[in-house]
Amino acid sequence: MKVCVTGASGRAGRAVVADLAEHGYEVLSVDLLPPALRADLTDYGQAVEVLTGMDAVIHLANIPAPGLATPATTFNQNMSMNFNVFQAAAQVGLSRVVWASSETTLGLPFDVPPRYAPVDEDHYPVPATTYALSKVASEAVAERIAEWSGIPFIALRFSNILGPAEYARFPEVWDDPSARKWNLWGYIDERDVALSCRLALDAGVTGSQSFIIAAADTVMTRPSADLMAEVFPGVPLRGEVTGHATLLSNDRSRRVLGFVPRHSWRDHVTT
Numbered sequence: 001m002k003v004c005v006t007g008a009s010g011r012a013g014r015a016v017v018a019d020l021a022e023h024g025y026e027v028l029s030v031d032l033l034p035p036a037l038r039a040d041l042t043d044y045g046q047a048v049e050v051l052t053g054m055d056a057v058i059h060l061a062n063i064p065a066p067g068l069a070t071p072a073t074t075f076n077q078n079m080s081m082n083f084n085v086f087q088a089a090a091q092v093g094l095s096r097v098v099w100a101s102s103e104t105t106l107g108l109p110f111d112v113p114p115r116y117a118p119v120d121e122d123h124y125p126v127p128a129t130t131y132a133l134s135k136v137a138s139e140a141v142a143e144r145i146a147e148w149s150g151i152p153f154i155a156l157r158f159s160n161i162l163g164p165a166e167y168a169r170f171p172e173v174w175d176d177p178s179a180r181k182w183n184l185w186g187y188i189d190e191r192d193v194a195l196s197c198r199l200a201l202d203a204g205v206t207g208s209q210s211f212i213i214a215a216a217d218t219v220m221t222r223p224s225a226d227l228m229a230e231v232f233p234g235v236p237l238r239g240e241v242t243g244h245a246t247l248l249s250n251d252r253s254r255r256v257l258g259f260v261p262r263h264s265w266r267d268h269v270t271t
Contacts, residue, residue: 001025002026004030005029006039006085007062008029008030008036010031011190016058016194018194020197028054030061037050041085047085048091051092055094056096056201057085058197059097060100062077066130074130075131075134079141086099097152097153098201099155101135102157103158103212106124110181110182112128117236118237119212119249121252139208143208152205152209153208153209154205154210155209155211156211158193159214159248160183160187161187163189163191167269171269177222180220181232185224186218186247187218189215189262203257212252213253214248215246215265224243225237
């Protein structure tokens with residue numbers, strides 16, 4: 001399979017490209033930054049050009065978080081890139097679009113407490129920034145283009161993407177649960193991001209579907225139920241939340257994509 005990876009020079013992109021190459025995919029790396037093929041995806045013609053001849057796209061190119069550009073720039077550039085890639089994928093007849101949505105669509109930074117926990121895909125849409133709004137609007141665009149084209153679109157709502165180099169700093173927040181309450185103490189290892197993208201290429205999915213991609217545990221050493229009781233008292237817990245279990249539910253991604261996180265910060269840091 002020939003797969004175009006946009007945003008290939010970023011953290012997630014580098015991990016995805018390496019994983020696909022290791023598993024025998026032919027990869028075209030695209031980004032504004034080297035060493036990838038340079039392309040500006042806010043230009044529709046360039047989006048068509050890089051996707052021509054490909055079988056699928058893993059679209060990761062976006063302004064990756066709120067606060068990195070003005071709100072208007074973030075929304076306009078992300079929407080332009082996403083629409084161009086989605087429409088170009090339909091025009092050239094790709095077999096699948098896998099793309100990076102965000103956990104922020106679910107209510108982050110939870111200044112207003114979640115309605116329940118663990119938060120799942122149905123805790124949506126609750127955008128609190130123009131970045132999150134760009135992802136919500138892009139999911140709506142993906143739904144329509146999937147319907148028109150018959151191409152499966154898979155949106156991966158990634159949690160905070162981190163790797164082993166960052167895990168040594170987790171002890172800094174252990175004494176202050178409020179420091180990481182903004183995403184219910186969640187994260188996802190960059191290697192598991194790559195795994196989820198590869199699984200999404202082959203999953204039996206039709207239409208446009210969205211999935212939370214988070215680690216199986218939190219960044220904290222205290223039990224998850226205790227964290228919720230202290231920081232978000234009154235928020236009901238759905239089902240049994242044991243130990244350090246994630247409060248960003250992976251149930252749907254496990255059931256549909258076969259995604260089971262393989263990596264935890266606990267393999268790198270002594271508690």
